[in-house]
Each structure stands twice: as structure tokens, then as C-alpha cells.
Ligand SMILES: Nc1ncnc2c1ncn2[C@@H]1O[C@H](COP(=O)(O)OP(=O)(O)O)[C@@H](O)[C@H]1O
């Protein structure tokens with residue numbers, strides 16, 4: 170009855186929680202690669218075609234074979250949005266994280282995202298688009314965010330924090346090679362490397378914000394937030410929050426973008442202590458599963474919001490007090 174198509178690995182925890190809360194709800198999950206850990210708790214698993222041309226026929230077959238009513242599309246958002254009408258004409262509700270292609274493109278570009286949020290008077294990290302190494306050098310010389318701040322960069326289109334670097338004139342040239350976790354690179358070394366590159370990928374230049382950082386997981390239906398929970402990152406621990414300025418900001422952001430499904434908004438605190446937006450990910454975050462210890466079930470609320478099903482959880486459920494969690498890496502047997 171509920172179909173999860175190819176998605177990120179946190180789909181495993183989402184499906185596990187849904188099956189615990191709604192044991193009789195039939196869950197099918199599909200993926201184009203062998204991902205037994207994702208499918209472990211599903212009732213049935215199917216191999217998705219790698220070729221997008223075969224995807225519609227495949228979906229038609231799965232929908233009719235299992236009587237699917239709701240599809241949560243994990244990846245290939247643009248393809249699903251392009252085929253939304255035809256998929257929904259098969260009698261299913263399609264959830265991709267967004268309501269249209271335009272909003273997906275905006276969420277995909279940190280520059281367009283920052284511009285749109287600013288237009289709507291929402292606080293967002295100050296962002297300058299950099300399209301060449303020479304421009305980066307010139308901007309760093311002119312210090313657009315002031316002299317006393319640390320400058321940092323990330324790709325305009327990025328994921329998993331890859332390509333995020335703090336630029337410092339004062340650190341040893343080789344530090345980035347032996348202390349990668351610090352995400353700190355000598356400015357001249359970075360500029361030199363970028364100048365050697367023939368395929369410069371556009372960057373966002375920003376002031377470094379000290380934090381703390383919040384990752385707000387939320388269930389949203391066509392821009393209307395059903396529930397949002399923030400995870401506050403404190404070193405290797407995370408704690409939870411269900412109200413506050415970061416959550417208000419995430420709710421406003423999701424509304425502007427007409428987010429739809431399980432999505433994630435990230436904020437960081439500016440020097441005055443107020444949160445500013447970093448990005449929206451129109452998909453479940455990698456850390457969504459950590460909430461299973463919080464007393465609030467976003468996967469449960471997702472199912473109840475989109476399927477006509479007897480409620481197992483309530484959007485007015487509250488966080489358990491004083492919970493801190495720490496992520497662990499686990500191994501499972503794969504045959
Ligand atoms: N301006 C900033 N100040 C401090 N840290 C930042 C800033 N921008 C990004 N980061 C750090 O880099 C990480 C990745 O940035 P983010 O905008 O979430 O992009 P993505 O997750 O898509 O790579 C964030 O989680 C945050 O820790």
C-alpha cells in the first residue's frame with residue numbers, strides 16, 4: 170500500500186518506524202542497486218530499473234500489483250515531478266519533497282535559495298556567488314563581510330557538507346592534508362588549487378557562523394508544517410527541540426518553498442545568537458532516525474498525513490525531556 174522508491178540510506182529507519190507503528194500497513198521498497206539494509210523491514214522489495222525510460226512501466230506494474238496508494242519518491246525528484254500527473258492518474262498520491270520543479274531547482278542551488286529567502290525577509294547566511302578563482306581572490310581581498318570574520322566556501326550545488334572549507338591566512342599550508350576534519354584550509358593553497366582547475370565549480374562565499382547548528386526535520390503538506398523537531402548538534406551529541414526561533418524559521422522556509430513530505434531545514438546561529446538559514450533539503454535527512462528516541466514520530470505523522478489510516482501518533486505528542494543521542498555506526502549481515 171505504501172511504496173518507497175530509491176532513496177538515501179535513512180529510508181531504513183523510516184520504514185522500520187512505520188512498520189512498528191502500523192504493522193498491518195504493507196510497505197514495498199525499491200532501489201536500482203542492491204541495498205538489503207534499506208529494505209530489511211519492508212514487506213516486499215523490488216529491483217528498480219536503472220534506465221529511466223523503463224521507470225513508468227515499472228511503477229505501473231508495482232502500483233497495480235500491490236495496490237499502492239502512496240509513493241514516497243526518494244531520488245530522481247525531477248523525473249517524478251515531470252511525471253506527476255500521469256503517476257497520480259494511476260490513483261496514487263505522490264510525495265517528492267517539493268510541489269513542483271521550480272522549487273526543487275531553488276532548493277538545489279544555495280545561491281537561488283538564499284536570494285528567495287532574502288526576498289521573503291527571512292534571515293539567511295550572507296552569500297556571494299563565485300564563478301571563478303580570480304573572482305574569489307578579488308572578493309577575499311575586498312573582505313565584503315568585514316575584516317574580523319573568518320570566510321568560508323561551499324559548492325553552490327552540494328550535499329553531505331562536501332566542499333565546505335574555512336579559509337584562513339594564518340594556518341600552515343599543509344594542514345588541510347593531515348587535519349581534514351577541521352575543514353580549514355590556507356587561503357593561498359586553496360586559491361592556488363582553484364586556479365589550476367579547468368572546471369571550476371561555482372562556490373558560495375560566506376562569513377563563518379559559529380553556531381550552534383540545528384537540523385530541523387519536518388513533516389510538511391504542501392507548505393503547511395504538521396510537525397517540526399530540531400536536532401541541535403553539540404559536538405558528537407545531539408539534543409532535541411520542538412519550538413523556538415530556528416523551528417519558526419524552518420516552518421516559514423518550508424511554506425515559501427511549498428515543501429511536501431519529510432524534509433529538512435538547516436540553520437546556524439549568527440553572532441547575535443539568532444538563527445539564519447543555511448539550506449533546505451527536500452528529502453528526509455540522514456539523521457531522521459535519531460528522532461526515534463525523542464518521543465515524536467515524524468515517519469508516523471507522515472503516514473497519517475498522507476494515508477487515510479487509524480492514527481498511531483499525534484502531532485501534539487511532545488518530546489521526552491532531557492534526551493541526548495549519539496549516532497553509532499552499526500554493521501548488519503548482508504548475504
Ligand atoms: N556559513 C557557514 N558557517 C559555518 N558553518 C557552515 C556555513 N555554511 C555551511 N556550514 C557547515 O557546512 C555544512 C554543510 O553546509 P550545508 O549548507 O548544509 O550544505 P550541504 O549539507 O548541502 O553540503 C553545514 O552543516 C555546516 O556545518
Ligand SMILES: [Mg+2]
Pocket residue numbers: 329330435448
Ligand atoms: Mg546540509
